[in-house]
Each structure stands twice: as structure tokens, then as C-alpha cells.
Amino acid sequence: MTEEKVPHYTLSDFDYNLPHELIAQTPLKQRDASRLLLLNAKTGAYEDKHFYDIIDYLNPGDALVMNNSRVIPARLRGWRPETKGHVEVLLLRQDHGDVWETLIKPAKKFPVGSVIDFGNENETIMTGKVVGELEHGGRYVEFQYDGIFMELLDKLGEMPLPPYIKEKLKDQERYQTVYSKIEGSAAAPTAGLHWTPELLDKVRAKGIKTIELTLHVGLGTFRPVEEENIDKHKMHSEFYQLSQAAADQINQVRNNGGRIVATGTTTIRTLETIGHKFNRDKYGGNVQADSGWTDIFIKPGFRWTTVDAFITNFHLPKSTLVMLVAAFTGRENILNAYKHAIQEKYRFFSFGDAMFIHK
Known part of the structure; x- marks a missing residue:
């Protein structure tokens, strides 16, 4: 079977026009009341929901993987x-x-x-x-x-909110996930901000494993891509850690036919870094406990090893995170979904709404 040829994309290919008023300046009162745009990565079909509906799209036997890093008042x-x-x-x-x-x-x-x-x-x-x-x-x-x-x-110290957020944050915990534990991030893994303890309890009650890893988010996540030739962009490095117990659970779910569902791009970066490192014949395709620094750049043409579906927020134009999502959905599918989200006045970026992307 011949490998599909990936077009050579430039930075401008990942641009889109976002009205300034759609950049969320404050978090919603209720975390899981944010909107959720479902996107089928294969067909490009999308559907409007709310985040609390996510329970209907996770299946018994799946694993929900989350980044438990905690933001320091940096x-x-x-x-x-x-x-x-x-x-x-x-x-x-x-x-x-x-x-x-x-x-x-x-x-x-x-x-x-x-x-x-x-x-x-x-x-x-x-x-x-x-x-x-x-x-x-x-x-x-x-x-x-x-x-x-x-x-x-x-x-x-004060919370280092992203530069596009101008409002002062009244409750510092709203820039932390409810499962944050390990201090070290300079920015929040924001896809996880939508989860509540009650919703996570429902996930577990449905027969879905919840698994934690750690990736400390650096401020390089906000650094703009300056090269029109995206292959020349140098990614920032971030520290990650996956325990043996977590690796064993991931392998068990995969071997039993369940999906690995990542909460956020930081979780994706960790899982795919480890997946590429250990998904070799000598390990039988299983991931292993690991820690270190990753500068993985996930863009169209990337070979996915571990993640089957994921939750993510809406990302900045021409950012490496839009490229990451496009690597899973295809460029046209994600930009069409963003166009719909703008028309429907979804809230964008860190305190904004979410997507659930699956195949």
C-alpha cells in the first residue's frame, strides 16, 4: 500500500480570521457548562453540544488521560x-x-x-x-x-495568564484543573479546565479508566511561529513523566480494544513522544514508564501511535497547536470546524469552549 502524500503546508495555511470579541476573557461560572463542538476527523462532520455531554461520547473500556501538572504563580x-x-x-x-x-x-x-x-x-x-x-x-x-x-x-507571585487575557482573574483556582497536583507549569493545560469532579465520577462509573501523566507547560506554548516554512520552526522543550502504573493501564486498554482519549495537546505531546520512543518491535508496541524533555512537533504528515481521540480548546491562528490538530483531522476539516465555531460565536482560547475530536 502506498503512503499518502502530504501537501507541503506553509504558516499562512493555518491562518484564520477571529473576531477579537470571541477571545474569552474570563472563565464560565460552571466549568462543564462550556460548549463542545464534536468533530469527526474522517468525515469532517461536526455537531454542537455542551461539555457535560462528553459522557455520551466516551465508551466503556476507553481510557481518559489527563495532565495533572499544576500552574505555579510564576x-x-x-x-x-x-x-x-x-x-x-x-x-x-x-x-x-x-x-x-x-x-x-x-x-x-x-x-x-x-x-x-x-x-x-x-x-x-x-x-x-x-x-x-x-x-x-x-x-x-x-x-x-x-x-x-x-x-x-x-x-x-501571580498567575501568568496568557497575553491575550486582559481581565484580572478573581479566583486563581479557575486557572487550575480540578485534578492538578504536581507544581511546575507556567501555563495551564487548558482543555482540562472543563472537567468537574462530578463529571469525572460519571466517567469512571461508566467503566472508563482515568489515567494521569505530567507535562509541565512552558510559556513557549505562546511563542508565535515566525518561519513561513514551518519545517524550520524549533519547538520549545517541556518536561514530562509517565509512571509504570499509568503505562500498564494504557497498554491494557489498548490491548482490549479501548480508545486512548487525551485531554489536551499537552497530554497528546506526552503520549506521542513516549509512543514514538517505545512503539517498537522489541516492546511489542506497548508504551513504557518514561520521563524526560520533549520538543515533539506534531504537524500534518505525523504518524500517530497512541492517541485515538482527544479533547482540546480552540487555538490561536498560525500556531503549532492548530497544526497539531490538523495532523489528526486534516487541514480543511479543522478550518471548516473553526469557521462554524466563529459563526456560532463559540468562545476561543484558554477560558473558551472545547472540541471533542474522534474518528
Whole structure:
């Protein structure tokens, strides 16, 4: 059988016009009341539902896989000790010990050796020193403090909401999934924001396994693709982890003919990274426990190994996430579905509505 030839797409092929007012600025009061657009990846047929209807489209014997990473309050506001001038520091990821990769505004004014204080009007609670430079203007910052870093971060930090959200978030937990556990993300795995404990209980009661993995989301997820030739785009790296117990459950479901249903693109990236790594003859096609860094770029022509269906939000024009979805549905099917969603005034991006994509 000859392999189907995949067209060579450019960045412009994944563009679409989105009215600004459809970018959701705040979460809905009820998580699972968001709308759900069903999309058949083979036929391109779509149907309008609500997220709480998802239970009707998951089958006994399926596995629902979710990313349990928790967002840290990664935005810190500090000041220069010598001038009291304000500065904003965004934690990207922990490099080693108390050294973090960060973005600083304004970066040019903070060469190696610069010091930043954090705290309140009355006292300095934590100090950061710039100890190195990163690509794209980032800085390595080493923090000095008394106590436990994450506890101080809870006290000093703010949620790093995406740049297209201008409204202030009243309840910080609404930018966390209800099953978030492992701290380390700089942005939420937003497809999971629609789940409630009650809806997950219904899923389990129907005979569907719920399985957790971890991928810590970096802010590179919001970095625009700048190359018109998408093959030249370099993906950011993110840390992932899958336990042996979770791998065993995934293999059991697959071997029994059930579907692997991923919640979100971060879960997809983890499962397909591991799938490509272990889906070899010597492992009999089974996935294994694994952890590490992934920079997988899923775009049309990608060979899927593990994911059979998935839940995802609506993504930015010309983003790698639109390309990821197109790799599963085909470009025309996903852009037609987005056109319908715009006509029907679905809410887009992090606090927006969802899709369930299946074959």
C-alpha cells in the first residue's frame, strides 16, 4: 500500500480570521457548562453540544488521560534595590537548585550581576541575582531567601495568564484543573479546565479508566511561529513523566480494544513522544514508564501511535497547536470546524469552549 502524500503546508495555511470579541476573557461560572463542538476527523462532520455531554461520547473500556501538572504563580513583581524602579520577572522553568530561567521586563536593563528585590513595602522577602543570559533575551536568576521557595512564591507571585487575557482573574483556582497536583507549569493545560469532579465520577462509573501523566507547560506554548516554512520552526522543550502504573493501564486498554482519549495537546505531546520512543518491535508496541524533555512537533504528515481521540480548546491562528490538530483531522476539516465555531460565536482560547475530536 502506498503512503499518502502530504501537501507541503506553509504558516499562512493555518491562518484564520477571529473576531477579537470571541477571545474569552474570563472563565464560565460552571466549568462543564462550556460548549463542545464534536468533530469527526474522517468525515469532517461536526455537531454542537455542551461539555457535560462528553459522557455520551466516551465508551466503556476507553481510557481518559489527563495532565495533572499544576500552574505555579510564576509572575513576580520586584524592584531594583538602588533605584526602587519596578521590574517584572516571569519564571519559565527551574534550571538547577535555586537558579531559574526567566523573562525580565525590561531585560536590557538587567545584565549579569544585577540584583532584584521582592517583597512588600516594609520588607524584602526574597532576592534574585542575574547569573546568566538566555536566547530571546531571557535571564538565569538565582534566588536567595529564608524558608520554602514554593511557599514564598504563593505569597509573592501571580498567575501568568496568557497575553491575550486582559481581565484580572478573581479566583486563581479557575486557572487550575480540578485534578492538578504536581507544581511546575507556567501555563495551564487548558482543555482540562472543563472537567468537574462530578463529571469525572460519571466517567469512571461508566467503566472508563482515568489515567494521569505530567507535562509541565512552558510559556513557549505562546511563542508565535515566525518561519513561513514551518519545517524550520524549533519547538520549545517541556518536561514530562509517565509512571509504570499509568503505562500498564494504557497498554491494557489498548490491548482490549479501548480508545486512548487525551485531554489536551499537552497530554497528546506526552503520549506521542513516549509512543514514538517505545512503539517498537522489541516492546511489542506497548508504551513504557518514561520521563524526560520533549520538543515533539506534531504537524500534518505525523504518524500517530497512541492517541485515538482527544479533547482540546480552540487555538490561536498560525500556531503549532492548530497544526497539531490538523495532523489528526486534516487541514480543511479543522478550518471548516473553526469557521462554524466563529459563526456560532463559540468562545476561543484558554477560558473558551472545547472540541471533542474522534474518528
